Amino acid sequence: MAERDESIEIIQREMTAFARRARATAARMHPELSLVSFTLLSHLEYQGGCRATDLAAHYTLDKSTISRQVGALEKAGLVERRLDPTDHRVHVLHLTGRGIEVLGQVTAARRVAFRERLADWGGPDLERFAEYLLRYNQAAGESADEIE
Structure with missing residues (x-):
């Protein structure tokens, strides 16, 4: 943990x-x-x-x-x-x-x-980073919806 x-x-x-x-x-x-x-x-x-x-x-x-x-x-x-x-x-x-x-x-x-x-980042790293940001922001948006 x-x-x-x-x-x-x-x-x-x-x-x-x-x-x-x-x-x-x-x-x-x-x-x-x-x-x-x-x-x-x-x-x-x-x-x-x-x-x-x-x-x-x-x-x-x-x-x-x-x-x-x-x-x-x-x-x-x-x-x-x-x-x-x-x-x-x-x-x-x-x-x-x-x-x-x-x-x-x-x-x-x-x-x-x-x-x-991001010039030195390879395609897979960029794709993973983009995926993680999307996932994080989606979860953050869902958390905000729960508060309302």
Whole structure:
């Protein structure tokens, strides 16, 4: 059991370092885009737009936190609200043309950085790493669902 505890401690420490590095890297890649902003824009792009309440639920964040983040993205001209065509009481968030452009720039820069960091990794190692990350995030998402 001690080996398992030691492994979990290493994972926790390394994931914390990864998160800190990700925040710092995001700030250097684009002055307007924090890691949270990048994440929200990426989700909006992937979903083709969604409601602010959907963002809050997906990321298990308080609605007021999402509201502040979305407000900043709107002010920067990266996101706009549109009426839902099927329910005019609902506003759906979408990337603006500028939002698509900025997200594309940051995504390309991040992809280059990841390719450089993982350049020495073989295909099987990359596949295993990707599989483990997917598995971890799926379990983390299920745990968050249980809390609600």
